[in-house]
Amino acid sequence: EVQLLESGGGLVQPGGSLRLSCAASGFTFSSYAMNWVRQSPGKGLEWVSSIIGGSSTTYYADAVQGRFTISRDSSKNTLYLQMNSLRADDTAVYYCATPFSGNYHEGIDYWGQGTLVTVSS
Amino acid sequence: DIVMTQSPESLAVSLGERATINCKSSQSVFSSPNNKSYLAWYQQKPGHPPKLLIHWASDRESGVPDRFSGIGSGTDFTLTISSLQAEDVAVYYCQQYYGTPLTFGGGTKVEVK
Numbered sequence: 001e002v003q004l005l006e007s008g009g010g011l012v013q014p015g016g017s018l019r020l021s022c023a024a025s026g027f028t029f030s031s032y033a034m035n036w037v038r039q040s041p042g043k044g045l046e047w048v049s050s051i052i053g054g055s056s057t058t059y060y061a062d063a064v065q066g067r068f069t070i071s072r073d074s075s076k077n078t079l080y081l082q083m084n085s086l087r088a089d090d091t092a093v094y095y096c097a098t099p100f101s102g103n104y105h106e107g108i109d110y111w112g113q114g115t116l117v118t119v120s121s
Numbered sequence: 122d123i124v125m126t127q128s129p130e131s132l133a134v135s136l137g138e139r140a141t142i143n144c145k146s147s148q149s150v151f152s153s154p155n156n157k158s159y160l161a162w163y164q165q166k167p168g169h170p171p172k173l174l175i176h177w178a179s180d181r182e183s184g185v186p187d188r189f190s191g192i193g194s195g196t197d198f199t200l201t202i203s204s205l206q207a208e209d210v211a212v213y214y215c216q217q218y219y220g221t222p223l224t225f226g227g228g229t230k231v232e233v234k
Contacts, residue, residue, distance in 0.1 A: 035223070045163075045171060045214055047223040059221050095170055105218050107161030107176030114170060 002026035002110045004096045009115030016086050020115060022079040022096030030054065030074035032102035036081050038092035039114075048094070049081065053102050064090075086119045093117075123148055123217050127226035133234040140202040142229045144215035149195045152219065159219035162191055162200045165228075166211045174213075175200065207233060 008020040022034070036048040049070040050059045058070050069082040079096055093114040099106035124147040134140045150159045158178040163171035173182050175191040178198055188203040202209055210233060215226040 044228045045165075045216070045225040047225065050221075050223070061222050097170075105159060107173050107182075107216070107218060108163075108171075109173050109182070111170035111172075 002098075004098070004110055004112035006094065006096050006112045006115040009094065009117045011118045011120065012086055013121050014087060014119055016119070017082070017084045018086065018117060020081040020083065020094055020096075020117070022081075022112060024077045024079060024096075024098075027098075027102070029072070029077040029079075032098050033104035033106075034070075034072060034079045035097045035108060036070060036079075037095045037097055037108075037111075038090075038117075039095070040089070040092040043092075046092075050104060051079070052104050083117070086117075088119050091117060091119045122222055123150065123220050123224050125215055125217055125224050125226035127213075127215055127229050129229060130227065131230040131232065133232045134202075134205045135234045136207060137204050138234075140205050140209070140231055142200045142213050142215075142231075144193075144198040144200070144226050146196045146198075146217055150217045150219035151195045158194050158198070159217055160191075160193065160198050161216045161218060162189075163214045163216065164209075164211045165214065171214065202231070205231070205233070 003025045005023045031053040033053045035050045051070045067085045071080045095114045096112040097108045100109035126145045128143045160178040162175040165171045179191045190201050212228045212230050
């Protein structure tokens with residue numbers, strides 16, 4: 001059974017940093033594309049970043065490029081999102097998610113429950 | 122970026138009646154080599170992550186009731202709930218996975234009339 005469990009969310013001041021983690025199990029983590037998708041309170045879904053399976057290729061939304069870094073530790077089956085220079089509009093529930101096939105260009109079957117990041121002074 | 126535009130923003134339908142949601146992409150998400158449209162539909166209920174209902178525009182995920190169907194190709198897509206049930210009350214999103222960035226529609230809220 002595929003499981004994705006996010007952690008690391010919380011309250012942070014504008015300009016601060018936070019690192020999200022996503023512990024994965026039930027599939028070959030190292031070879032799967034992994035995504036971070038966020039949802040601001042009461043708003044829609046917004047893709048944030050992806051890391052391609054079996055490679056170091058990464059993609060970022062323009063809104064986070066240069067501030068966020070996605071990475072993975074395959075020895076720990078864990079996905080990370082390092083978030084720096086946080087702004088109020090980064091406030092959202094952050095979901096870790098992956099397609100059933102593990103391919104980047106696929107619908108996203110598996111989602112974690114999300115972790116809430118609140119950026120406020 | 123491929124912009125996904127959903128309509129309507131909200132929809133109230135009587136139980137047992139049909140609900141239809143439209144999604145339009147700003148450019149084609151159809152791939153000729155594999156003859157597939159890179160389009161997914163999700164259902165999201167409050168307090169829960171999205172659930173994938175349909176991918177490749179019309180392929181229903183395992184376990185999804187057959188009252189949910191998707192159709193379309195290129196730039197125009199439709200999700201239909203043939204007979205609305207109370208448990209279908211949710212927000213529905215389309216998403217393209219043809220290009221980067223991955224992009225979602227703004228969502229359609231489906232309620233019972």
